[in-house]
Amino acid sequence: MSNKIQLNMLENGFDFILKSFDDLDNDELKYTAIHLYSGVLLVLKERLYHIGEELIFENPKKFNKQSLKNGNFQSVNFNTLLERLSEHNASISEEFKTELEWLRSERNKMEHFQVNVRLDALKSHIVNILVHLIPYIKTELVHNDLLDEDDEKLQVIISYLHQYEEYVQAKLNTIEKDEGIKKKIIDGLECPLCTQETVFIDGGEAYCYFCETKFSDFKEAYINENFNLYEIIKDGGTDPRNECPDCSSESMIYLEDSLSYICLSCGVLYSYEQLKACARCEVNLAYSNDPYEPAFCDYCLDFFKSG
Structure with missing residues (x-):
């Protein structure tokens, strides 16, 4: 049995992401950005936590179980988080990092100042982050057996995105370019x-x-x-x-x-043109080198040889 403390970072992260979808549906893109950023960071911290509990402390030397359990500690900051993930072969892609850095900058402005951001530009960045986030969750959490692929909240997130036209098109464009x-x-x-x-x-x-x-x-x-x-x-x-x-x-x-x-x-x-129904049994498929010549499956060829 694992002796790690259950911090619920991933569950909370998913909650923030789902809240960002509500904001997105209501064109409250300011809050979409704020909630999405918080959710993504919690997902990344969850990955780092499974590498080492002490790594989610800004200063790992100050790590202790009680502080971790109480939440009474300085959590790893954005830059340190990405550095440590990279050091332990769990890094995010450069494209993902660039989008997150943009969102972090805009989110900080939104929290403290009146900011005018074009809605289509903000929505585009949000979609790009989501395009990179799901593969990261699957690769680093699901495929490493740190998260059940059938996790209810993960499936709600994926279901929402598969019905969100901008996401679908952005994801297909990403695949098309590779x-x-x-x-x-x-x-x-x-x-x-x-x-x-x-x-x-x-x-x-x-x-x-x-x-x-x-x-x-x-x-x-x-x-x-x-x-x-x-x-x-x-x-x-x-x-x-x-x-x-x-x-x-x-x-x-x-x-x-x-x-x-x-x-x-x-x-x-x-x-x-390369396969056709066997000319003898008419059941199995057979290799066809000539569309005008009959083709025979291995079973029927063996039958001919045995006769």
């Missing part, structure tokens, strides 16, 4: 959670670059979301799953939008 990600994404394959065509499959592992979800069983999630196998079996419909000629799993499906076949297990991709 050539490395664009080459990995499978055209026509929708994520079963967010419905965006931003999924990458490699060697049995699948990841969505839009909702930042790492799937333990992408095949099951995709099939359950897109097909009702019970009704197909009951009513005599066509099972969408085919045997993959590469890994032999019943995971190969046809993507109508991109005219291609994709294996939901191993990720191998074939164009419509």
